Amino acid sequence: MDITDQEAVARTRAGNPDAFRVLVDRHSRALFRLAWRITGDYQDAEDVVQEALLRAYRQLDRFDNRAQFGTWLHRIAANYALDLVRGRRRRAQSADANGGVLAEAPAPDPPPDRQAFGGEVRRRIAGALDELSPSERTAFVLRHFEGLAVEEIAAALGVEPGAARHSIFRAVRKLRRALEPVVAAVY
Amino acid sequence: MHPSEEELVLYYYGEEDAPPAIADHLAACLECRAAYAVLQRVLNVVETAPAPEPPAGYEARVWKRLVRAAPLPRRAPAARFHPRRWAAAAAMTALLAAAFLAGRWTPRAPQQPTPPAASRVLLLAVGDHLERSQVVLIEVVNRGDLSAEQRRAEDLVGANRLYRNAAVAAGETGLAAVLAELERVLLDIARGPVSPEELERIRRRVEAQGILFKVRVLESEVRHRQAL
Numbered sequence: 001m002d003i004t005d006q007e008a009v010a011r012t013r014a015g016n017p018d019a020f021r022v023l024v025d026r027h028s029r030a031l032f033r034l035a036w037r038i039t040g041d042y043q044d045a046e047d048v049v050q051e052a053l054l055r056a057y058r059q060l061d062r063f064d065n066r067a068q069f070g071t072w073l074h075r076i077a078a079n080y081a082l083d084l085v086r087g088r089r090r091r092a093q094s095a096d097a098n099g100g101v102l103a104e105a106p107a108p109d110p111p112p113d114r115q116a117f118g119g120e121v122r123r124r125i126a127g128a129l130d131e132l133s134p135s136e137r138t139a140f141v142l143r144h145f146e147g148l149a150v151e152e153i154a155a156a157l158g159v160e161p162g163a164a165r166h167s168i169f170r171a172v173r174k175l176r177r178a179l180e181p182v183v184a185a186v187y
Numbered sequence: 188m189h190p191s192e193e194e195l196v197l198y199y200y201g202e203e204d205a206p207p208a209i210a211d212h213l214a215a216c217l218e219c220r221a222a223y224a225v226l227q228r229v230l231n232v233v234e235t236a237p238a239p240e241p242p243a244g245y246e247a248r249v250w251k252r253l254v255r256a257a258p259l260p261r262r263a264p265a266a267r268f269h270p271r272r273w274a275a276a277a278a279m280t281a282l283l284a285a286a287f288l289a290g291r292w293t294p295r296a297p298q299q300p301t302p303p304a305a306s307r308v309l310l311l312a313v314g315d316h317l318e319r320s321q322v323v324l325i326e327v328v329n330r331g332d333l334s335a336e337q338r339r340a341e342d343l344v345g346a347n348r349l350y351r352n353a354a355v356a357a358g359e360t361g362l363a364a365v366l367a368e369l370e371r372v373l374l375d376i377a378r379g380p381v382s383p384e385e386l387e388r389i390r391r392r393v394e395a396q397g398i399l400f401k402v403r404v405l406e407s408e409v410r411h412r413q414a415l
Binding site: 014015016017018021024025028029032033036037042049050053054057058121122125126128129143144145150168169172173175176179180182183184 | 192193196200202225226228229230232233234235236237238239240241245246249250252253360361362363364365396397400401404407408
């Protein structure tokens with residue numbers, strides 16, 4: 001079905017849920033990449049995709065058809081992903097406080113000859129992103145990979161624009177500290 | 188005055204509130220240019236980190252999960268549909284017809300925020316019907332055994348027809364369309380016993396057309412509108 005997002009939304013609203021499949025087909029992959037970048041976990045990302053699409057369907061009446069459906073959908077996904085990661089962290093911290101086994105030990109640096117350099121850089125990037133707080137990571141992903149404006153990020157996260165902006169600043173500062181030695185070796 | 192790290196970040200992302208003089212400053216200041224170059228390299232290298240790509244057919248899998256993953260608690264089987272319920276459904280239809288006519292002929296305030304009377308009565312009644320229908324559909328999809336569901340489907344077909352007609356009369360076209368689809372599946376289930384091939388055909392139809400998903404979402408919407 002070759003129709004625009006707006007048409008698909010209108011048809012779904014008019015009582016044809018099959019039109020929603022067009023939106024699922026069109027947006028699932030990008031949604032997955034966004035969710036993975038925020039959660040850092042394949043299974044969590046899949047769950048975020050499912051939940052975001054279900055929420056979007058249920059809230060379709062609230063969608064302003066003058067806006068971009070993809071942006072709206074990504075906001076829903078980012079919001080849910082943030083909740084998911086926060087919940088996971090709380091559980092991990094609670095387990096850690098109780099001496100549980102869920103606490104993650106810091107990843108040791110592998111010997112340089114163990115991996116190709118590109119793989120090592122990717123691993124360092126993943127490690128640096130993992131060091132960000134959930135809100136820092138989400139704000140950074142929405143700004144850096146999704147190209148959302150600060151006001152849009154603030155709306156997605158339910159915070160003031162100033163708070164969203166500072167989350168991005170803190171994220172960039174942490175990434176710079178973690179990755180400066182890596183990029184210095186590359187360039 | 189040298190720009191702060193935050194201002195360099197704003198400049199990198201092309202934010203409107205980045206100080207306009209930064210470009211000129213970077214051209215003239217070696218120290219700030221070096222700091223900005225590091226920032227650029229770090230952010231550019233982050234950009235290169237690939238996200239895993241879902242496998243082929245991912246979209247179809249998402250749709251299927253969306254349709255199938257009815258997060259409803261497994262419920263005890265609904266009680267048999269007694270003649271009394273038929274009478275209730277018939278009475279509901281009469282009520283709907285009256286509400287429909289009342290809604291048609293009674294002058295209404297021009298900016299009435301609530302749904303028309305016929306829709307309101309219909310919404311009050313159809314939620315439970317959709318819930319019972321979901322139980323049957325879930326059993327068919329998950330168990331693949333129609334024998335236990337045939338009688339219940341048989342009961343639901345008659346009620347479904349009444350609600351569908353009432354939905355048409357009330358101008359609830361979306362509701363009427365989903366009820367029409369639901370009715371065809373309920374008829375198939377009620378018709379049994381069926382061969383394994385026929386059963387598979389019914390299951391595939393339920394999944395491919397997303398009927399369970401539609402009914403689930405519709406019930407959620409109906410409950411929401413009831414609450415309003």
